[in-house]
Amino acid sequence: MPILNYHHLRYFWAIAHEGGVTRAAERLNLSPSALSLQLHTLEQQLGHKLFDRQGKRLILTEAGRIALEHADIMFQAGEELMSTLAGRPTASRQILRVGALTTLSRNFQLEFLRPLIGRSDVELIVRSGVMRDLLAQLEAHALDVVLANSASPRDARTALRSHLLDQQPVSLVGRRKAKAPRFRFPDDLRSVPVLLPSLDSEIRITFDRVLELAGIRPIVLAEVDDMAMLRLLARESEGLALVPPIVVRDELAGGVLVERYRIPDITESFYAIVQKRRFPNQLLGELLMRSVHTQT
Amino acid sequence: MPILNYHHLRYFWAIAHEGGVTRAAERLNLSPSALSLQLHTLEQQLGHKLFDRQGKRLILTEAGRIALEHADIMFQAGEELMSTLAGRPTASRQILRVGALTTLSRNFQLEFLRPLIGRSDVELIVRSGVMRDLLAQLEAHALDVVLANSASPRDARTALRSHLLDQQPVSLVGRRKAKAPRFRFPDDLRSVPVLLPSLDSEIRITFDRVLELAGIRPIVLAEVDDMAMLRLLARESEGLALVPPIVVRDELAGGVLVERYRIPDITESFYAIVQKRRFPNQLLGELLMRSVHTQT
DNA sequence: TCATCACATTCATTAAAATAGAAAGATTGA
DNA sequence: TCAATCTTTCTATTTTAATGAATGTGATGA
Structure with missing residues (x-):
């Protein structure tokens, strides 16, 4: 099975968006010949022409349109990744992953998450489980926050913080x-x-x-x-x-x-347990600002 | 601005999913040393460690988790692209882009699209416009079908077909x-x-x-x-x-x-105007099977 | 109509990168 | 403790990508 060459696809993506080999070459700081060459090897490997050559105009074929749509998804994700790792907040759809003790009041969970409910730019993932599993997922960065009715056990290994939300x-x-x-x-x-x-x-x-x-x-x-x-x-x-x-x-x-x-x-206490993160989740920040009374 | 190396990211992606350099190397038919090297250059270019090395175990860091999530999106799109171009139907969410004459009955449009409405695996894009613009978009493969109340002008250049849907x-x-x-x-x-x-x-x-x-x-x-x-x-x-x-x-x-x-x-006639395509939209096929009476 | 421009493309050469293989260091499990 | 299993490092080699000059081809305008 032939594997997709992502560098070639990236060049194709640039060519399609810039509307030509020359302009794309300028933007990428490459020579037009390099792009033309790579574009052709991509077409050959895919087994489909991506552009119709009408004179010196390049018109997307059907296969080209399909490839472009997928490439858009891919490189948009790539650029968002770079932005996130560079510490720039990204404008796109955000995700918050919440772990909640199975035993916790659903109404309480609802109150905590209410500011995000109905926001179309936010994807909410709520996972239930027992404390041990949830904390493990938190440490593996698979959760952003764990809602519980007890503070996290003090553990020198990991930098867990328990925010008291409510009593x-x-x-x-x-x-x-x-x-x-x-x-x-x-x-x-x-x-x-x-x-x-x-x-x-x-x-x-x-x-x-x-x-x-x-x-x-x-x-x-x-x-x-x-x-x-x-x-x-x-x-x-x-x-x-x-x-x-x-x-x-x-x-x-x-x-x-x-x-x-x-x-x-x-009294019953409610805690949000988080890990000190280098790439903090912005949504979580908003929620905690609203809810937190004191910190532990 | 440093640019993301997608080959390196692909190796990282394989390593994260396979759970180790050795296993990933087997799957990719490469030597472990190659992967290890590329992984390190990726980490250096990103400016973040992607794995914590605990003995010979590789544990994702927070940056690694973020990178993996984006990589998942990217390479999933890449594999879907390959499948589509190879003619294999893809299981994922499908999109149908419909152009409709502004002047067309909304009820008629609704009847035509009804089989797709409410299907969560389908994304529907409906764009209104005048015939000329819609046909141009159809030819540019930006639309899958144009709904109109007249057949398309016969044009030798393009292979447009008008399906009579209803009278x-x-x-x-x-x-x-x-x-x-x-x-x-x-x-x-x-x-x-x-x-x-x-x-x-x-x-x-x-x-x-x-x-x-x-x-x-x-x-x-x-x-x-x-x-x-x-x-x-x-x-x-x-x-x-x-x-x-x-x-x-x-x-x-x-x-x-x-x-x-x-x-x-x-009588008023309703037509679905399509272009002969090499990668036919499956959704469109279903709709036309249901609706078409005769063909022009 | 013809010259000119702007562009894509081709080819041979050079530069850059990715890769394999051997070997070292480290950790896990028996 | 020993052996097996991994990751990693280093260097030589192979593969891949990029360049620059040359070629061809439509479009533009005098």
Whole structure:
């Protein structure tokens, strides 16, 4: 299989855009003869004429038009690469790759990304996963930022930074009921079952500690690590779910769920974990400027 | 300004994907030393290390990741180019460039393109213009097909073909009125004003000839070459518009306009004008298979 | 009509680059 | 620790690209 010679293609590209061998040669600081020669070897290797020679005019053939379209894509990408590596911001479509803990509130993710949603010049890639995988991808430069509810483990090897984005109170929420006696915390937890985030979340650890001090062992209906699932369960179950209200924002607004008790001294923190980069993503910069409260 | 060496980038691309100099060398039928050398010159020219050398492992740096993403775009385009020129159909996103006479019914255009609308693997480009410009673009391979209501002029130079897509009857349509005496053609045209397509359309020419034979000089309220404009005028005006019913399909269905008289022996023809191509557009082939009735 | 210009092209020569092969240094895995 | 496997370096060689002068060919204008 013959392989494409990209230098030849680049000359062809210049000739097509400049409209002639001579002008292209000037721009490239080469002799016209060199270009003419290379153009012909390209045509021979491709097996198609790229220009019709009408007198001294060069008119693109159909094959030439096709080649030009592809060449445009290629060399535009090449020039953008050079600009990026030279530190110049590029005007073209930008991409932001976001990793998010599977367990994280979707509403929270949405709030963070909202400034970019609907922008046609932005491509958004959101990948879910567990902390270890996401951080690995971050270090491999395959992600620009990881959204999590805990800061990154301090690691001397890599220069990870955790930006504290937000702190949300944590509440016990449950379905609205006709007769709703006031909830007494923590004593009512002896009888009212609960739905809890799993053990590796900070709010769960704090919650357990509070109850242990009070000598209470709660009735756990479910233990879920995915906030989206916890939200669904809260709507279906008789128990109270331990969540930041933002997780069930829509249900609270719609009256399906009600906040029974806001637990003092427990908050859920949201972090954006990034790597110190030499070619910073401009979109990410904008988002962090909007959202960041303090830095760690 | 340093220019990017695309051969070096191609080697880098292979090395990154194969995961090492040795494997890439095998695939490219080159010696590892050659690749290693070229990789280093590339890094030097770019001014950035592309790999971190961890022992004998090559790990992409951030600059390397960026370069790889651009290289992916470039060489994917290159391989697609080779496939296309070799006559192999490519699996990727396809583009169809359509030119349409400004004067043509939008509903007709829509019907023709309907099979492609909503297909996410298809990009549709529709450009309006006058016949001369559109045919020029067709000959320059910048358009795949031109939609028109007349066949292309026979021209020995270029191999243009006109496919007859459809023939529509032509009617006089007007706003619905409470008292609607039966329309008498052509005599009523002495008193009822009309909205007509402009003189360069075939139906206008035929219409004029018919009236001339009958010795009738119609009251022309408007003479418009754009069917979309004619449609709007028909809704606002007291006169009758001379159009193929498809132009005002929605208005007829909704009862805003009514067909007062279908003129016998006048039809509007719709053509797809294409150039005989050596690399036929597959999408266009599908559309023509569906729509074409006869060929000219 | 003919001279002239502007351009593409061809050819032989020179300059630049890419490549192979041998050998060294380094790391991984048994 | 030893062997296998990689990357890398160095130098000689091959391949490829570029030049400059010469050629041919339409277009332009007196």
